[in-house]
Amino acid sequence: MRKLHIKKGDIVFVNSGEDKGSKGRILEVNPSKETAIVEGVNFITRRTKPNAKNPQGGMVKREAPVHISKLNPVDPDTQKPTRIHRQKDDNGRSQRVAKSGKVLD
Template sequence: MSKLHIRKDDTVIVLAGSDKGKTGKVLKVLVKDERAIVEGINIVSKSAKPSAKNPQGGIIKQEAPIHISNLSLIDPKSGKATRVAIKREGKKIIRIAKKSGEEIK
């Protein structure tokens, strides 16, 4: 299992698939599956039985996981897709955008 270049609360752009070009905030990263759930991306319809939370039941639209390889971080300076460099300062790891050299927070 390798370390992933995308973390929760990062802003990413979709590189491939039906949502190509859309941007969103990462809600959850599934490290074991190498997937991420991104806000407003890869929306699927799911049918739900009536429950205490949803007494009506019916069809619910929600985000499905998308593979990490289809996502790229957004450069904080230019707002375009960028690759990531890892720099270590003591025990602290800093992610740097390859295009602009800016730190990704």
Template sequence: MSVKLHIKKGDTVIVNAGDSKGQTGKVLKVLVEKERAIVEGVNMVSKHTKPNAKNPQGGIVKQEASIHISNLQPVDAKSGKATRVGRKEGADGKLVRYSKKSGEEIK
């Protein structure tokens, strides 16, 4: 059973807990089954890699690790601060996400 998540790929989010608290970034990927997301420039980890076609030298590569959805909040377009997400029926009859802080639709 899948759960409706409040974050989508492409959203700008702020981290509200953990080592990366306070950092903002764009969501690159959402892992729905695990309820986690990968955010650009947040929760960086060092990965040891063997030499391959993409990285012929090998060595240690810094990359983003996933972070739990509950530790992320979308950034409000107007104020630039974290906001909660609500759902309401849009003009076309579909559910749309909106910012609880400003009331504006989240694209």
């Protein structure tokens, strides 16, 4: 499994797909499938039976996973999508750095 360019809590920009051009916060990342769930992006509708949480049942909208290749982190300075690279810090640990030089971790 490779290291991902995004992680939970990042604000990302959607590059392609139905929600192209939108931004959202990452709620969950699945590294084995290389997907992420982004807040407010890629809604799907599911039919549910009545249960304790939803006694009426019916249609429920929720976010579906998006492939990480369609997501770019947003640069904290410019608020625009950016590419990142990895750089070692003083302690020898890898950290994510945006094109502007700002550390994302």
